[in-house]
Amino acid sequence: MLEKPDLDDQDIIDCLRDSYALPVTQVTFLPLGADSNTAVYRAVSDDGTPYFVKLRRGYFDETTVLIPALLHDQGVTQIIAPLPTQTRQLWARLGDFTVTLSPFVAGHNGYEVNLSDRHWVELGRVLKQIHLLVMPPALRERIPREAYSAHWRDLVRGFQAQVADTRFGEPIAAALAVFLHDKRAVVSELVSRAERLAQVLRTRDLEYVLCHADIHAGNGLIDAAGRLYVVDWDTLMLAPKERDLMFVGGGLWANHRTPEQEETLFYQGYGPTDIDPIALAYYRDERIVQDIAAYCQQILSTEHGGQDREEGLRQFTSQFLPGQVVEIAFRSERQMPDAARRAKDRDGG
DSSP states (O other): OOSOOSOOHHHHHHHHHHHHOOOEEEEEEEOOOSOTTEEEEEEEETTSOEEEEEEEESOOOTHHHHHHHHHHHTTOTTBOOOOOOTTSOSOEEETTEEEEEEEOOOEEETTTSOOOHHHHHHHHHHHHHHHTOOOOHHHHTTSOBOOOOSHHHHHHHHHHHHHHHOOOOSHHHHHHHHHHHHTHHHHHHHHHHHHHHHHHHTTSOOOOEEEOSOOSGGGEEEETTOOEEEOOOTTOEEEOTHHHHTTTTTTOSTTSSOHHHHHHHHHHHHOOOOOOHHHHHHHHHHHHHHHHHHHHHHHHSOSOOTHHHHHHHHHHHHTTSTTSHHHHHHHHHHTOOHHHHHHHHHHOO
């Protein structure tokens, strides 16, 4: 969220005092992230200790704090664990928001700084630990499971139909509508390919592992000492490992290195593994489709949002630039081995 929510700072301070017994003297809104339902703040206690406060409006998935807490407890030091309330819960309530608290780690994300070779290798090790995590059965059952749903594809088709016969008066919405209409052939091809690949994957018996599912540059944090942290656990799911691996070499780490360079370093840490090319291509297509749907929801379905709308339009259009995610996604399918291509054509209809 880039614009401060309609919430008094004192209410946040009171919540932290009552729920966490934390004597806070100041909270500062941080205009970070593209999620219009999530606001983050920096809080400072009376002894000068900084904390990271996250407010999630609407539905709150408890596994988004239970899993990082479990990973941290099992020695994954690149995870910033949430702090418990006085009643040992990992979250509190404040009106329409769920509040979580964690230590504040000052640093820069992967869009702002170039990950070193060491960081890329370390990122590979962290993802491997996440994929190998053994969870209590009751917790594992609470995590969403990949079903290759057509939800996002159907939304995009609906928005394509909407921009074809609707005139938008709000400038950001009008600009997005024009761009989506101009790119209708490319977008339709992405939707169709994701649909065909989903049909194939429904017939495959791939192992499901715990996936972060949003491991892009914005969710890799480097602190002043050069330590790497993986943040933002709002998209956890059980899925084939390619759900995470598609981010490596997929154009989602600010293009400081070529895709091949990213992959070479990452897999030094992750270790040897067989990658399903159909799953990899599917997730790169589906990620773009999901982004298109989310940006259209944010911009076409409402006129609220201010700076979030402008940033959403910028991020939406940038995906289609040369060398960015759309071009890489198309390349992923062209580079499929012949056997994978025949399987796709056979099972995808």
